[in-house]
Amino acid sequence: MLTFKNFNIADWFSFYRIIAAPFLITLIWLDEREIFTWLLLLSYSTDAIDGYLARKLKITSPRGSQLDSFGDQITLITGLIGLFYFETEFIKTNLVLILIVFIPYIIQMLIAYSKYGKATAFHTYLAKFSAIMQSIFILWALFFSPEYALFYTMIIIGLIETFEEITLIFMYDEWASDIKGIYWALKDKHKLKMLKNRNKT
Numbered sequence: 687m688l689t690f691k692n693f694n695i696a697d698w699f700s701f702y703r704i705i706a707a708p709f710l711i712t713l714i715w716l717d718e719r720e721i722f723t724w725l726l727l728l729s730y731s732t733d734a735i736d737g738y739l740a741r742k743l744k745i746t747s748p749r750g751s752q753l754d755s756f757g758d759q760i761t762l763i764t765g766l767i768g769l770f771y772f773e774t775e776f777i778k779t780n781l782v783l784i785l786i787v788f789i790p791y792i793i794q795m796l797i798a799y800s801k802y803g804k805a806t807a808f809h810t811y812l813a814k815f816s817a818i819m820q821s822i823f824i825l826w827a828l829f830f831s832p833e834y835a836l837f838y839t840m841i842i843i844g845l846i847e848t849f850e851e852i853t854l855i856f857m858y859d860e861w862a863s864d865i866k867g868i869y870w871a872l873k874d875k876h877k878l879k880m881l882k883n884r885n886k887t
Contacts, residue, residue, distance in 0.1 A: 697753055699732040699733075699735050700732075700753045700754045700756070700757040701753070701757070702729070702732050702757075703729045703732055703733065703757035703758070703760060703761045704756065704757050704760050706725065706728075706729050706761075707729075707760045707761065707763075707764045709725070710722055710725055710726060710729070710764045710768070711764060711767065713725065714767060714768050714771050714772075719768075719772050719828065722768055722772075722828070723768075723825065723828040723829055726761070726764065726765055726768065726824070726825065726828070727825055729761045729764075730761065730765075730821040730825070732757075733754070733757070733758060733761070733817070733821075751807040751809060751863035751864055752804065752805070752807045752863070754807070754809070755805055755806070755807040755809070756805070758817060759805070762817075762820060765820075765821070765824040765825075766824070768824075768828060769824055769827055769828065772828060773827055773828075773831075773832055776827070776832045780837070783841060787841055787844050787845060787848075790845060790848045790849065790852070791844075791848050793852070794806075794848050794851050794852050794855070797852060797855050798851075798855055801855060802855075802860075802861040803861075804861065806851055806854070806855060806861075807861075807863040807864075808851060808854050808862070808863065808864070808865040809863065809864050809865070810847070810850060810851075810854070810865060810866055810867045811866055811867050812843070812846065812847045812850050812867060813847050813850075813851070815843060815847075816840075816843045816844050816846075816847040819836070819839055819840045819843050819844075820840055820844070822836060822840075823836040823837055823839075823840045850867065850868055853868055854868065854871055857871050857872075857875065858871070
């Protein structure tokens with residue numbers, strides 16, 4: 687049975703992002719754009735902090751990876767809700783392009799839940815880069831106004847990252863966390879195959 691003692695400091699930063707989401711939604715409802723944006727920036731900052739602490743203190747775990755991914759998803763959804771509310775015209779203008787990005791993402795989530803019973807937590811380099819671009823675009827749009835160069839860059843990287851996630855799902859029969867990317871996954875598969883061949887001889 688899990689208790690509060692089972693969670694480490696990195697986990698608590700992930701918890702912060704999850705707990706902060708309802709308060710951020712309330713700020714949207716209250717039309718407090720500036721306060722919402724600054725607190726959203728804080729939530730995004732905790733994503734960098736918990737990953738750094740987990741690696742530095744060597745406290746990474748599958749549970750922590752899954753918690754981190756859930757916190758990221760909640761924060762992204764909250765940011766998008768804020769963007770939709772405060773920059774409604776921009777969202778309406780680019781709705782088709784936004785849906786084109788979300789359809790592969792939804793497909794990826796459905797495949798993951800069908801295969802593993804939960805969301806992926808590969809945390810690839812590309813996923814981290816995509817998350818950074820998403821946060822930069824959303825925060826820039828909320829602090830100033832939507833920048834199309836950032837928007838298109840975010841879209842392209844997001845699509846590539848989603849297709850990489852789908853590829854990795856098909857490569858791993860069992861749920862796995864902290865996979866750097868397809869190149870490293872192929873190396874892992876090669877090492878595993880060599881070990882199996884050695885055991886047979």
